Amino acid sequence: MSAPTHATAVATSNIALVKYWGKRDEALNLPTTGSISVTLDALTTRTTVAFDPALPADDIALDGHPAGTPRMARFLDLVRDLAGVRTYARVQSRNDFPTGAGLASSASGFAALALACDAALGLGLDAPALSALARRGSGSAARSLLGGFAEMQPGSAADGHDAYAVALAPPDALPLVMLIAVTAAGPKAVGSTEGMRRTETTSPYHPAWVESTRRDLGRMRDAIAARDLEQVGHLAETNALRMHANMLAAEPALFYWNAATVAAIQTVHALRAAGTGAWITIDAGPQVKVICAPIDAATVEKALRAGPGVEQVLSARPGPGARLVEGTA
Numbered sequence: 301m302s303a304p305t306h307a308t309a310v311a312t313s314n315i316a317l318v319k320y321w322g323k324r325d326e327a328l329n330l331p332t333t334g335s336i337s338v339t340l341d342a343l344t345t346r347t348t349v350a351f352d353p354a355l356p357a358d359d360i361a362l363d364g365h366p367a368g369t370p371r372m373a374r375f376l377d378l379v380r381d382l383a384g385v386r387t388y389a390r391v392q393s394r395n396d397f398p399t400g401a402g403l404a405s406s407a408s409g410f411a412a413l414a415l416a417c418d419a420a421l422g423l424g425l426d427a428p429a430l431s432a433l434a435r436r437g438s439g440s441a442a443r444s445l446l447g448g449f450a451e452m453q454p455g456s457a458a459d460g461h462d463a464y465a466v467a468l469a470p471p472d473a474l475p476l477v478m479l480i481a482v483t484a485a486g487p488k489a490v491g492s493t494e495g496m497r498r499t500e501t502t503s504p505y506h507p508a509w510v511e512s513t514r515r516d517l518g519r520m521r522d523a524i525a526a527r528d529l530e531q532v533g534h535l536a537e538t539n540a541l542r543m544h545a546n547m548l549a550a551e552p553a554l555f556y557w558n559a560a561t562v563a564a565i566q567t568v569h570a571l572r573a574a575g576t577g578a579w580i581t582i583d584a585g586p587q588v589k590v591i592c593a594p595i596d597a598a599t600v601e602k603a604l605r606a607g608p609g610v611e612q613v614l615s616a617r618p619g620p621g622a623r624l625v626e627g628t629a
């Protein structure tokens with residue numbers, strides 16, 4: 301293996317406007333449908349990877365704690381296979397947001413890890429291959445490689461080489477603010493892999509979800525191209541609620557909301573009834589993400605903060621994709 305053998309990458313979280321919920325291949329993380337997201341300028345992971353021949357095993361630290369997840373270890377095996385090397389790696393990864401708060405960190409985490417591994421090993425992957433690699437860590441990570449608005453293509457190949465994200469529009473194409481109301485954490489949520497499997501195998505609504513999501517993709521693409529925030533918000537909220545209807549129809553039901561989640565949804569609906577453009581989206585957890593125009597952000601944030609059970613409200617805008625940086629994590 302030739303130098304350089306270490307690299308540092310940063311990546312931010314993304315929020316899906318048309319959700320990914322279902323896999324056509326679980327081992328390869330191949331989605332059943334496409335998805336569309338906006339990459340944020342906040343919720344950042346910074347990851348340093350160093351491949352070191354002196355290491356007897358991978359040495360992974362998350363937020364300073366020696367706690368490599370099995371998924372990260374499997375990802376490093378995958379990267380080694382790709383590079384044809386056997387060298388172990390030291391990985392330091394830090395999130396600038398509270399990890400225990402139930403905010404998804406796998407999207408920014410695996411996007412940063414994929415980019416840092418590519419650079420450290422000199423793999424020279426192109427953008428589609430890099431996105432497909434990040435997908436192996438977490439489906440949503442494939443989208444965080446790209447800035448602004450991105451679309452994950454489900455692909456049709458059995459090996460997944462055509463399942464990667466592409467750019468739809470740059471961060472400034474559609475000015476918006478994403479407010480994230482962090483609600484009181486309930487019992488640990490069912491993870492996305494188990495949740496998707498359960499939904500696919502037990503929800504009678506799943507075929508309808510797949511069909512309506514495929515329709516939503518075209519509509520969302522058009523709404524982003526038309527810079528139509530109202531339509532983007534409307535489609536995002538409808539799509540997210542349909543995903544949760546599908547989750548609720550699983551057996552046993554996947555119920556990701558708590559009382560504060562419901563209160564935050566009602567707050568947003570009340571704002572909208574009073575004339576403020578604001579729309580919700582919710583992932584596999586109790587946090588409520590609210591989309592609005594920058595001019596309305598202060599009003600919406602204040603209303604969310606006043607809601608019962610809201611611990612904090614984070615604010616983000618569309619941001620750049622993953623990138624290599626100097627220094628270490």
Ligand code: PMV
Pocket residue numbers: 315316318319320321335404406407438439440441492493583584
């Ligand atoms: O990337 P995963 O395996 O964490 O799945 C993401 C699932 C959702 O966040 C609910 C939807 C999405 O498209 O991000």
